[in-house]
Amino acid sequence: MxxxxxxxxxxxxxxxxxxxxxxxxxxxxxxxxxxxxxxxYFTTDTxxxxxKLSRSADYFYNKPLEPVSGALVTIADGNITYxxxxxxxxxxxxxxxxxxxxxxxxxYTLHISNVDINGDGTxxxxxATGPVHYLGYxxxxxxxxxxxxxxxxxxxxxxxxxxxxxxxxxxxxxxKNGTLLQDTLNEVFLLDDxxxxxxxxxxxxxxxxxxxxxxxxxxxxxxxTLEIANITKEYFFFIDQVIDMSRGSGPFSGQPANVSTxxxxxxxxxxxxxxxxxxxxxxxx
Numbered sequence: 001m002x003x004x005x006x007x008x009x010x011x012x013x014x015x016x017x018x019x020x021x022x023x024x025x026x027x028x029x030x031x032x033x034x035x036x037x038x039x040x041y042f043t044t045d046t047x048x049x050x051x052k053l054s055r056s057a058d059y060f061y062n063k064p065l066e067p068v069s070g071a072l073v074t075i076a077d078g079n080i081t082y083x084x085x086x087x088x089x090x091x092x093x094x095x096x097x098x099x100x101x102x103x104x105x106x107x108y109t110l111h112i113s114n115v116d117i118n119g120d121g122t123x124x125x126x127x128a129t130g131p132v133h134y135l136g137y138x139x140x141x142x143x144x145x146x147x148x149x150x151x152x153x154x155x156x157x158x159x160x161x162x163x164x165x166x167x168x169x170x171x172x173x174x175x176k177n178g179t180l181l182q183d184t185l186n187e188v189f190l191l192d193d194x195x196x197x198x199x200x201x202x203x204x205x206x207x208x209x210x211x212x213x214x215x216x217x218x219x220x221x222x223x224x225t226l227e228i229a230n231i232t233k234e235y236f237f238f239i240d241q242v243i244d245m246s247r248g249s250g251p252f253s254g255q256p257a258n259v260s261t262x263x264x265x266x267x268x269x270x271x272x273x274x275x276x277x278x279x280x281x282x283x284x285x
Contacts (some may be wrong), residue, residue: 007251012229021248032117034055034056034117034118034119034254035055035056035117035266035267035268036053036054036056036059036068036112036117036124036126036263036265036266036267036268036269037053037054037055037056037065037267037268037269038051038052038053038110038112038126038128038263038267038268038269038270038271039051039052039126039269039270039272040052040110040269040270040271040272041271041272042075042102042108042110042130042132042271042273043101043102043132043229043239043273043274043275043276044101044102044103044132044274044275044276045101045276046098046099046100046101047095047100047101048095048096048098048099048100049075049095049096049100050073050094050095050096051073051084051093051094051110051112051271052067052083052092052093052094053067053068053071053092053094053112053115054066054067054068054092055067055068055075055117058246062237067090067092067093068092068115068117069086069091069092070086070114070115071086071094071112071113071114071115072112072113073094073110073111073112074109074110074111074212075106075108075109075110075111076109076111077103077107077108077109078107079108079130082096082097082100083096083123084096085164089218090208096165099151099215101255102132102273102275104132104133104134104135104275105131105132105134106132106134107129107130107131107132107273108129108130108273109127109128109129110127110128110271111125111126111127112125112126112127112267113125113126124215124265125146125265125269126263126264126265127263127264127265128261128262128263128267128270129262129271130232130234130235130262130271130272130273131232131273132273132274132275133166133168133230133231133232133274133275134166134230134275135161135228135229135230135275135276135277136160136161136165136204136277137273137279138158138159138160138277139160139161139275139279140159140225140226140277140278140279140281141156141157141158141159141224141226141279141280141281142156142157142159142196142203142281143155143156143157143218143224143281143283144157147284148208149241150209151210151211151212152211153208153209153210153211154208154209154216154217154218155201155205155207155208156172156174156205156206156207156208156209156224156226157204157205157206157232158172158201158203158204158206158226158228158279159200159201159202160200160201160228161199161200161201161204162181162193162196162197162198162199162200162201163198164197164198164199165198167193167197167253168192168193168197169190169191169192169193169230169231169232169233169235169236170190170191170192170193170206170228170229170230170231171188171189171190171228171229171231171236171274172188172189172190172191172206172207172226172227172228172229173187173189173207173226173227173229174187174209174224174225174226174227175210175223175224175225175227176216176218176222176223176224176225177222177223177251178223178225179215181209181213181215182207182256185239185242186243188239189206189207189208190236190239190240191204191206192236198248206226206228207226209224218283219283220283220284220285221282221284222282222283223280223283223285224280224281224282224283224284225278225280226278226279226280227276227277227278228276228277228278228279229274229275229276230275230276231272231274232272232273233270234260234262235262235270235274237260238259238260238261238262238270241259242259243258245259
């Protein structure tokens with residue numbers, strides 16, 4: 001089981017060094033060459049899917065990453081090609097039409113062109129490919145109040161069958177009365193099926209609502225919805241590497257290495273593709 005962290009600015013390129021000491025420490029680190037940073041998602045939800053493009057920055061750069069405008073961005077499965085248009089109110093954010101959705105069993109390729117990240121006057125091209133795995137319908141959830149590490153929590157337990165034919169990697173989030181409670185990756189719950197592959201899960205814990213977060217505390221009559229995503233192994237470990245990078249090892253551990261990516265041509269970030277299912281329950285303690 002893993003909980004994960006999302007870094008601001010779209011990716012780890014904009015991490016700011018954690019302050020472990022009160023004294024100022026001057027560390028001379030070389031500047032890195034500028035690269036394209038991509039944050040993209042394509043799921044089975046019918047919605048306007050987004051791809052965010054920006055330029056990487058040096059390790060100690062503590063400002064938002066510079067957006068990349070004017071790119072040509074498409075998502076295709078070999079039969080249908082979707083053109084993403086840049087949001088006029090948000091530079092560097094590209095969106096599909098609102099009626100677009102991914103299909104389970106299909107593989108999608110993100111293609112980005114008409115960008116000159118290194119400023120040499122020659123446009124570059126980038127791409128990433130990801131499958132949308134199959135995901136069955138869950139049966140139900142259970143909400144159990146308990147104590148964990150001296151803190152009151154509400155444990156969300158899932159009842160569902162995991163397919164035996166595949167090794168699966170899951171991501172879980174929770175809605176309360178239609179409002180998403182985990183809207184950043186540091187709040188999602190990750191779980192692979194190593195210990196329950198091919199069996200019926202009789203209430204496996206997959207998320208927690210915490211009493212110290214007032215917006216998460218369920219009241220009688222609240223509708224609690226669990227969102228389940230079957231993500232790729234590569235995306236699972238991408239998130240795992242990001243959390244390790246964000247924790248750091250100490251003030252003298254040096255500049256962290258880049259995390260993995262599924263993008264070509266030296267770009268950073270990830271293009272994630274996955275199916276989504278949801279199951280709800282009215283909370284009645």
